[in-house]
Amino acid sequence: MSREIDEVLQRAADGGRISPEEALALYEQAPFHALGEAADVVRRRRYPDGIVTYLIDRNINYTNVCVTACKFCAFYRAPKHKEGWSHDMAEILRRCAEAVDLGATQVMLQGGHHPDFGVEYYEELFGTVKAEYPGLVIHSIGPSEIGHMAKVSGVSIEDAITRIKTAGLDSIAGAGAEMLPERPRRALAPLKESGERWLEIMEVAHRHGLESTATMMMGTGETNAERIEHLRMIRDVQDRTGGFRAFIPWTYQPENNHLKGRTQATTLEYLRLIAVARLFFDEVAHLQSSWLTTGKPAGQLSLHMGVDDLGSIMLEENVISSAGAKHRSRLTELVELIRTAGRIPAQRNTLYEHLSVHWTPADDPTDDRVRSHVSSIALPILERDRPVEDQLAKN
Template sequence: MQRAVAGERIDATEALALYTRAPLHALGRAADAVRRRRFGENAAIATYLIDRNINYTNVCVTACRFCAFYRPPKHEEGWTHSIEEILRRCGEAVDLGATQIMLQGGHHPDLGIEWYEAVFRAIKQAYPNLVLHSLGGSEVVHIARTSGLTFAEVIRRLRDAGLDSFAGAGAEILVDRQRRLIAPLKESGATWLEVMETAHRLGVQSTATFMMGTGETNAERIEHLRLIRQVQDRTGGFRAFIPWTYQPENNHLRGRTLATPVEYLRLLAVARLFLDNIAHLQVSQLTLGKEVGQLGLHFGADDLGSVMLEENVVSSAGARHQWNLAEMIHLIRTAGRIPAQRDTLYRYVRIHWTPDDDPPFDPRLRSHFSSIAVESPSVA
């Protein structure tokens, strides 16, 4: 642990030993020390984002066992948003101060590259300053299959149509033993990493994620981190790492295995120590709640996530933690940090040096979970 605090690289064996045996509070202090060294004069700042997750379809052929959101093709509860509805939701987000849209959805068998290009171009034409941090490695694999293209061709066309960066969606766990158990129809972990590496080399950065708690071993958790670090060594294209926990409601796994908050905080801290080549570490309030989110800022995280103006996928499986912008700022400030709104590139949009810098309370600026298939009149 002291070697990591001093700035030396630790290997996977050492990371596993820290994850399983290091005293919890000492591990947190070590991760916080590494965070403070990395951010230097900005170490007192913790960031948040205002964004909207727009799920364009719930139709999916992948049928992941942990997912409560998808419906198979031709299911009576299946739906796909029109471009007009997607633009309407983008407009609402912009009006509320969002700087980013995360467009994600199921692997619909009828949606090829042309559909995604049309959506991205329409958004960029209507809202040129709105960042499209959207899709992920799994969507690229799916589009390549449906459209008969290579991964590189898909990425270039999405980029040219307006995609700014990829989300870390679809990573789940990259170790194939467990990945095959929870998502047998999804691409392998190696293929997901291949897509991300290809994107990075084409100038499209991304985030990396990890869904923990589906039955993976401690060693597999560390191996997931190792695989990400290995690609990052070659490309430098992962902007942030975002671990979150599997949610047990309404899916086939049914919560037979779960990750505890302590396991999560230990993983967060080890990620800060081990992923020495990834700058930003985001804690998942959505799946663990505000208290654990705030604690994460003392276990290596520099970012508290977003005020999600809409989220439908993880909440379908039971994540019901909600907060508004004022609560987000309060959580950061009472953790002893200075709150700052950021953009997708982690540049500061607004720093709340004192409470006088906080915006007026707006009840609309809150995380919102909805059944958009029911809510929207324009779903087809």
Template sequence: MANPTSRLTAALDRAAEGGRITPEEALELYRDAPLHALGQAADAVRRRRYAGRENLATYIIERNINYTNVCVTACKFCAFYAPPKSEAGWERDLEEILRRCGETVELGGTQIMFQGGHHPDHGVEYYERMFSEIKKAYPELVIHSLGASEVAHMSKVSEVSPEEAVRRIHEAGLDSFAGAGAELLPERPRKAIAPLKESGERWLEIMEIAHNLGVESTTTMLMGTGETNAERIEHLRMIRDVQDRTGGFRAFIPYTYQPENNALKGRTQATSLEYLRLIALARIFLDNVAHIQGSWLTTGKELGQLTLHYGADDLGSVMLEENVVSSAGAKHRSNLPELIELIRGSDRVPAQRNTTYEILRVHDDPAHDPVDEKVVSHLSSTVDSGEGIRKRRSLKVLPTAG
């Protein structure tokens, strides 16, 4: 029987050469492989996949618009939501949503994400109206939003199947799903942090339905809420199995739990090394997912920069607005010139992409870099600004079940 070191080396060499590793090998590599060897193998996988453009690292300009904080799921890691009967609840009106979309276009943004609570009144019709009005006013904007959890909720509110819900919001203007609500897919950690959400299996079933209807998505993972190493690898296995069938996941985006103002109270968190190892392992293990994104927003700019040496090919976005992880303590900010310089500082050529990862422009000459610092993350905050907000007392709120 091969000794552990030779087994790890053989698995890393096979992955670097384009071979597939098993979940058992993935767990052993995640736990025991030397960090630099793991990173080198992941970078070799990235370079092979992107031969001819392996010198590039991409980013996108987008806006995450929060449309309501009213939510019935009460996830323990969330610092953003308000219960349906709380006076702290609010809802963004359509006029203000459209204003923010227009501002995004003016600042060079190409993508809109929507993130909000599972409001007891928001069925399929709510999203149909919102998406159709945005597309009517700003057809150039890509609506990359929501995830299987929102589909499960809106289907229940409107008493329709997930298939019908996906079809209707796609026809209204949704271009792709952002993979929201994946959190942790294995049963034990999911029940521990989000007991009122659908199961991880159901989340994946709805994503598979969407993929089969021609609606692609990204997929995510929340690290640091008390899950085991084995459960992290199981999360990746569950994603890879669905991807083998559908090919609909464009990217994998792990991010870290933020410890402030939520029920978990920061009792457990992922370390920087755990995050780097997960990025590298994901690039090695998810051989059927095209892109791996490093999250500077939750881990910090320096660690985000390091992910580009550990298999990531994308550094996410200049997010013009974000309030969900910020409410839980994520304080990292950036602007366009700084994000470009972060990428260049990793010995990569920065390139702006769109939602489908097509390259829009390459910043190969620093003399021609954009200097407009108005394109800055957290340009505005739903929480700080009262514009376009209807408070809970002016809403019709349905009683929650049970």
């Protein structure tokens, strides 16, 4: 390891800020174990109790009709397509009821950019869900949907945000970030807003008290420098607003979409990016890995690369699963992954507050009903008495 790389790693591990150029050097040159160790030093300083959190939620898709036609998406259908659909409010509430029964504290209501869905639709959607389930946090949509609904209704971004927050939206998802730099974003989603516009909408939301997460999709041919530029763009907004609670990178899934390619992001690349993100995002509190796209073993290994949150038992997930993400988990499995990594599992809420800390194995949850993809249009329903891996192999 060169003296320059060692100096940057030490400074970052000590809590100092590193530049995008230094982050790229670490991503490309730092020895894997030294990089992971430095990131884990940051995690331990932030969370000395050794707790790693998880969430129980449900992703409820209200429509798959979309005018944006992103090349990596296997979920959407164009307007008037025979396979297009939109759920009515009764069906959405039914799915919320199932989620609450299984212990979910959050729902993520997401769908395509439907040509007819303006701000009024989302006011009714969020208001109805919040009235029926006031304790259920609505962590939903993203800047792309906000921009689209404002355009449909002919109102400003600020007006749209104010109205949907008043209706019941509690928090904004990092959806639609994919890759923020111009070249890869234009290649992936030429009809979607620019990365700069995505961040501008986030910034307006943060100023109006709607915090959010930030995401990144790796593996569609972007360069290492573009990956780091994505991080830089997010950090610049975070410096101004402080509104991003967490950063969540995930890997492109190659099935049933127009890109039709294998992911270019290997597990090693993903883990290196995770570690660099922990060192680079000195003002972002939480780092979440994506076991849904990388698999549970990689998810567990990420806990040694600076990660403090293993994400969600998603009772339903259709978008990424439609593109080939076949990893599933039971709550008991996810807790075991955390515990056998030498960490203390804890269920959290959207604000990352601990709802239940499982200090010893005797505290671990035992409800075997709580598992990912309890309901999914993208994947077959699991049989309760057969191992998940066996069923995936058959399917």
